[in-house]
Amino acid sequence: xxxxxxxxxSALLIIGGIFVLIGSIGLVKLPDFFTRLHAPTKATTLGxxxxxxxxxxxxxxxxxxxxxxxxxxxxxxxxxAPISAHMLAKAALHRQVEHLQGSDARDHRExxxxxxxxxxxxxxxxxxxx
Amino acid sequence: MLELALxxxxxxxxxxLALNVWRLLLGPSLTDRILALDTLYxxxxxxxxxxxxxxxxxxxYEGALLIAMLGFVSTAALCKYLLRGDIIE
Numbered sequence: 001x002x003x004x005x006x007x008x009x010s011a012l013l014i015i016g017g018i019f020v021l022i023g024s025i026g027l028v029k030l031p032d033f034f035t036r037l038h039a040p041t042k043a044t045t046l047g048x049x050x051x052x053x054x055x056x057x058x059x060x061x062x063x064x065x066x067x068x069x070x071x072x073x074x075x076x077x078x079x080x081a082p083i084s085a086h087m088l089a090k091a092a093l094h095r096q097v098e099h100l101q102g103s104d105a106r107d108h109r110e111x112x113x114x115x116x117x118x119x120x121x122x123x124x125x126x127x128x129x130x
Numbered sequence: 131m132l133e134l135a136l137x138x139x140x141x142x143x144x145x146x147l148a149l150n151v152w153r154l155l156l157g158p159s160l161t162d163r164i165l166a167l168d169t170l171y172x173x174x175x176x177x178x179x180x181x182x183x184x185x186x187x188x189x190x191y192e193g194a195l196l197i198a199m200l201g202f203v204s205t206a207a208l209c210k211y212l213l214r215g216d217i218i219e
Contacts, residue, residue, distance in 0.1 A: 010135035013180075017142035020176055024146035027153050027169055033162055036153075040169035044146075048176050051139070055179045062186050069191040070179070073198055077172065080202040084168055087209035092161040094213050 005061065012054035019047030032100040033092050041085040049074050136184055143176050164208050171201035 026039025052070040059067040101107060150173060154166035175194045182190035207217050 006132050010131055013135045013139045013183075016176070017139035020146045020173060021142045024149040024169060024173065027166065028149045028156075033159060033165075036162065037165060040165065040172070044169055044172050048172055048179075051176050051179050055183050058183050058186070059188060063188070067188075069188070069195075073175070073179075073191065073195050076195070076198050076202075077175075080198075081172075084202060084205045084209070087206060087213075088161055088165055088168070091164075091209045091212040092159070095159070095161065097159045097161055 005057065009054045009057050012050050012057070016047045016050030016054065019043050019050065021047075023047060032103070033097045034089065034099055034103065037085055037089060037092075041081050045077060045081045048077060133184075136180055140177065140180050143173055143180065146173050147177070160212060164205060164212075167208075168201065168205045171197055 020043075023040045023042070023044030026043060027036055030036045030039060052074040056067055056070040059070075147170065150166050150170045154163055154170065157163040157166055175197055178190050178194045178197070182188070182194075210217050
């Protein structure tokens with residue numbers, strides 16, 4: 001194997017490993033489910049794409065013909081990762097999983113109502129009093 | 131050099147797998163556990179691909195592809211169960 005190809009494959013592997021590791025660290029460290037959903041679905045997918053690219057280069061050189069197998073796996077993962085993330089987010093919303101305080105518009109409702117001018121009633125209140 | 135890179139990457143993926151198992155055991159909600167399982171199977175695909183590079187064998191793709199497909203189906207089935215209380219209605 002030529003020197004520069006070995007360097008290329010090693011760089012792809014290390015970059016992929018770093019991204020996979022960052023995705024899993026995010027899965028452990030981030031504060032609530034909806035932020036935790038970001039780390040594995042983006043960083044880990046990119047990392048595994050990099051590892052599969054490295055494998056493709058190695059096997060193309062080893063077998064002497066273009067190797068397509070890894071492309072199938074990476075295509076499949078790139079298609080299914082957003083779908084499973086979407087389904088997980090939907091399930092979490094349905095089950096009303098704990099979210100970070102302030103990340104939902106309803107958390108700000110009370111403060112917004114408090115900030116209205118005191119002597120100006122809401123439109124509906126004015127209509128009701130008439 | 132390639133061997134060293136393979137070993138370093140395998141170490142990183144192993145640490146990632148350990149962190150996923152930690153989240154799987156810790157996970158306060160069920161969706162957290164499903165997300166940890168989802169990440170766990172994706173990281174195991176990475177480990178199998180690394181083994182394929184190390185042994186220069188083309189036999190490992192079938193296993194990786196199988197894990198990818200079954201993992202997605204299981205995540206979809208678990209989410210469906212949480213959403214609807216049933217998998218096939």
